[in-house]
Amino acid sequence: QMFSLSPDMLPKYHHEAPKTPGHIILHYSMLKTLWDWFILILTFYTALIVPYNVAFLIKEQNEKNRSAFWLLSDSAVVGCVDDDVIFLFDIVINFHTTYVGPGGEVISDPKVIRMNYIKSWFVIDLLSCLPERWGSTPQPPDATTESTHSTQGISSLFSSLKVARLLRLGRVARKLDHYIEYGGAMLVLLVCFFGLSGHWLACVWYTIGNGQLSDGNGTIFSQNWLVMLGDGIGKPYYIAENGTIAGGPSHKEAYIAALYFTMTSLTSVGFGNVAGNTENEQIFCVAYQVSLLYATIFGNVTTIIQQMYADTNRYHDMLNSVREFLKLYQIPEGLSDRIMDYIVSTWSMSKGIDTQKVLNYCPKDMKADICVHLNRKVFNKHPAFRLASDSCLRALAIEFVTTHNAPGDMIYHKGESVDALNFVISGSLEVIQDDEVVAILSKGDVFGDTFWQTNTVGQSASHVRALTYCDLHSIKRDNFIRVLKFYQSFAASFTKKMVLTYNLR
DSSP states (O other): OTTOOOSOOOOTTOOSOOOOOTTOBOTTSHHHHHHHHHHHHHHHHHHHHHHHHHHHTHHHHHGGGOOHHHHHHHHHTSOSSOOHHHHHHHHHHHTTBOEEOTTSOEEOOHHHHHHHHHHTTHHHHHHHHSOGGGGOOOOOTTOOHHHHHHHHHHHHHHHHGGGGGGGGHHHHHHHHTTTSOHHHHHHHHHHHHHHHHHHHHHHHHHHHHHTTSBOSSSOBOTTSHHHHHHHHTTOOEEEOTTSOEEEOOOHHHHHHHHHHHHHHHHHSSOOSSSOOOSHHHHHHHHHHHHTTHHHHHHHHHHHHHHHHTHHHHHHHHHHHHHHHHHHHTTOOHHHHHHHHHHHHHHHHHHTTOOHHHHHHHSOHHHHHHHHHHHTHHHHHHOGGGTTOOHHHHHHHHHHOEEEEEOTTOEEEOTTOBOOEEEEEEESOEEEEETTEEEEEEOTTOEEEOOTTSOSSOOBOSSEEEESSOEEEEEEEHHHHHHHHHHOHHHHHHHHHHOOOSEEOO
16 A cells, blocks of 8 residues: 555455456556556656757667667667657556545546546646657758757657656655655655756756857857866867867766756855856856755755654753753752653653553544554453453453553552552562562563452552563553443453452452
């Protein structure tokens, strides 16, 4: 379910798959999940390769040299340049995939599915799979430069439309926080978006420089960033005999320099070794700096990092408050050490989470299910609970209270009323009577009073003290008796099978 890219999924308590026609695919099936991830990975690939090919005109330069094998694989399998067939097949699959309706039901009617898809993602998916050759027309030998550039621009537009499929990432982002930490998920997505933004801007930056190398009269612009880069690395541009511009840095060198410039500009004001000098270059720099893209990305990243450290900051704030309290009221050193050890130990176990607060978020029925899970060690360990019905266990679980005790804590004092039944979940305790240790209690032991057999509240004849950090699950006398009166059959079984490890009375 975590890796499914569908925006809606069936709840886990739906055990039976809905009945669908043979040609309809369930949107949460493994086949559809794998296909969606394949399309998303292909879209990422397209988002990287298409802008690069458009900017550096890789396809136009290599089209004549490409073999029939690569042309076929690009179109149908690999999707290196023309992944139209795969995206077109994805549209066909989406026309036969179920979805979740507004009432939570699975819609499997083919007509309804098609209408829903046409109203939602169909237009974007269709535009992204249109072959870019539709945007180009054969040019006559005497075609002008303007018409050629116009045709290339339209073809580039059709290629760039493939990147629109990245909008599907929004569906992933909305679901990631249900399964993993929201801050970490968003941080990964922001880093990916930052990298893609730098890549796209680098392609635009190269296109601007490459389109303004000369003034059309045989003069090369000396202030053009590509010209300055070529001069700096010993590969200057020059006018060839046929009047075209030749020389200059390779595609690899130009792309790395363009990416370096965009990344330094996005993260800071740049270093000046690559800068906008011509009018078009300066307009581009102003445009993306005014867009505040860097502020948006790093503002969100800063917020996410602060949120990731929020629990740590809260922990240290609590420790500082406790230290100030101990200092203000001059708590003795021994007791101060015990207090600090207990707070650190409790935080390491609970991570500062208020269990009762979380339970209060849930409705009564769900709260009972959570409590049964939290007290599962008690119910599974002791035979007295094996005949209890599910409703009885739920009624008992809500009444249990979990306590975390530090070494040296007195759980019971001699003469204190024993008004609870206590189950040791972890740790060790000692029972002291007349200054002698008469029993050692550990995991799985039960102590308290058999108050279900008497009408009076007993008093403890011993002290009970924690030897180590220990967890106790306890239920109060009155609450327990009320449940026993309501479930008579369980009461009879519990009375026979429940044996206390130590009866404090």
